[in-house]
Amino acid sequence: MKKNNKHSRKFTDKQIMIFTAIFSFIIVIGIILFALKDNFKKDKPQDVNWGEIDEEGEVSTDSSYNEPVSEIETYEDSNHQLYKRVYIYSMGISVLIPDDWEVDSSNPDVIYFKNDGTNEAYKGTQLVLTGTELTSQKIEDLPYNMYYFIRDNLKYEKNGEDLKANTYVTNATLLNTITDPNKKVWVETSNPDIYEEYEEKPDVEGIWEQKDKFVAIEEVGTVRMDSKYNSKVNENVLYDFYYTLKNNKEYMIAAMSTNTFFDPVAELAKTTFESIEYIREEDGAPIRDFDKKYNIGNMSFKIPSDYVVSVDNDELFRAECRDFTKKDFGIGVSIYKRKCLSDMDFEGIILENPVYAGNLLNAYSNNKVSDLIGEKTENEIILSFGEAETISISDKNAKRYNTSLSLATRGTELDVKSERSYPHNGITYVIMDKENMDIYVVSLTYGMSNEKTAQKYARALTKTMNFK
Secondary structure, X not given: OOOOOOOOOOOOHHHHHHHHHHHHHHHHHHHHHHHOHHHHOOOOOOOOEOOEEOOOOOEEOOOOOOOXXXXXXXXXXXXXXXXXXXXXXXXXXXXXXXXXXXXXXXXXXXXXXXXXXXXXXXOOEEEEEEXXXXXXXXXXXXXXXXXXXXXXXXXXXXXOEEEEOOXXXXXXXXXXXEEEEEEXXXXXXXXXXXXXXXXXXXXXXXXXXXXXXXXXXXXXXXXXXXXXXXXXXXXXXEEEEEEEEEOOXXXXXXXXXXXXXXXXXXXXXXXXXXXXXXXXXXXXXXXXXXXXXXXXXXXXXEEOOOOEEEEEOOOEEEEEOOXXXXXXXXXXXXXEEEXXXXXXXXXOHHHHOHHHHHHHXXXXXXXXXXXXXXXXXXXXXXXXEOOXXXXXXXXXXXXXXXXXXXXXXXXXXXXXXXXXXXXXXXXXXXXXXXXXXXXXXXXXXXXXXXXXXXXXXXXXXXXXXXXX
C-alpha cells in the first residue's frame, strides 16, 4: 500500500510563516528595550504622580474626593466690585473674594487681599481672612480669642511697609451679636465653653434652650496702626470685623481702610462674610505630581515643582505651597540634617532638643515670631510629639510622629498671640542613616483643615526619598 506523505513534513508553510513573524517581533522588542534601557534606572521617572495612597502605601490613581460646588460663583456688589468664589482648603472654607486684588498668601492661616486700584470706591481697602482652632466655643469669647492676633499679627500695608495695631483693645461696646430670628435652634447651655446647635432637640439629658441661630459677632471701629521702624508712619484705620465658628474652629473676616467713607468697608466685610461655605475634607485632595528633585546631605527627595523654597542648604530645607487656590495650600516640607551622636538621637531625643525646634522655626521664615520672643528662641519654643511609629524609608530605619510647634507662655500673654504666625501642625519622620552617621528630621506641615491631605502627602513624600 502506498503511504500518504501529505502531512509527513515537520512544519507546514503556514507554521513557518507564523514562527518567522514571532521571531521578528521578539527581535524588534529587544531592540526597543535596549534603546530605552536608561529609562529603567532606579531614579526614573522624573514625574511622579502618586495618586491615592492608602495606609499600606499602595498607590492608585483613583480618588473619591468630591469637589465642593457652590451655586454662587461670582457676584457684583453695589460699588461695582466683582467677586469670585475661591476654595481655601487649608481653612476648610470657600468664600467670595474681590477679583484680581493683590494677594499675600505666604501664611496659610492668614491671607491678605489688597485693592489693586481699579475700583476707586475701595481705595486704601484691604481684606483679611484668618482662622484658628478653638479651645473654648463660648460665643461671647470669640472676639477676645483673636485679641493677640489683632494686636501683634494683623497688618495693614502702606507703601510697602507693614503697620501693626499695637494700640488695639477689644471694646465690648463695639460688639454686635448677629443672630437669625427666622431660624430656631436647640442649644445645651450647661457648659458655656461648648456651643453646638441642633435643629431638633436631641433626646439626651441636659439644659436645653431654644434660641435664634447664631450667625456672627461683628466689631466696628477705628484703630491707629503704626510702623515698628518709623514712628512717623501711621494711619487711623477703619475696620469691620466678623467672628464666627464652625466645627470647633473660629473664623475672622477683617475689612480695613484708610478711606474716611465707611460704607465700602462694611460692604466688603459683609459680602465676604455672608458668602462663607464650609468644606468637609472628605478623604483629602488628590496628590499632585512630585516632579522636582532636591538634595540635602546624602538624601534626595521630590516635591511639587511650584512649591516656594525659602531655605535650601546642606543642613536645612523649607518649601511650601503658597497658591491659596490649590488643594494642597498650607502644606509645606521642612528637613533638618545633623550628625548623629548616638542611637539616642534616633530614639526621639532629638525632638526634645530646642535647637531642632529653633531650626524648624527659622525654616518658616516668619520674622514676626522672632520679634515676639527675641533672638534667643530656643528655650521658648515647644515641639510637642506623640508616640512613635517605627517604619522603614528607602531601606533606612525611621520613626513617625505627629508633631506641633508652639511658643511657651510668658507672663500673662498666652502663646495664642502668635499661634497663627507659622504652620504648627506636622507629620514628622526621624530617619537614621547609619552608614554616614547622619540623622534627618523631615516634617510635612499643614493648615488647620487639611490634615487628611497632609497624611497622604507625607506618605507620598517618603516614597520619593533615596540615599546615596
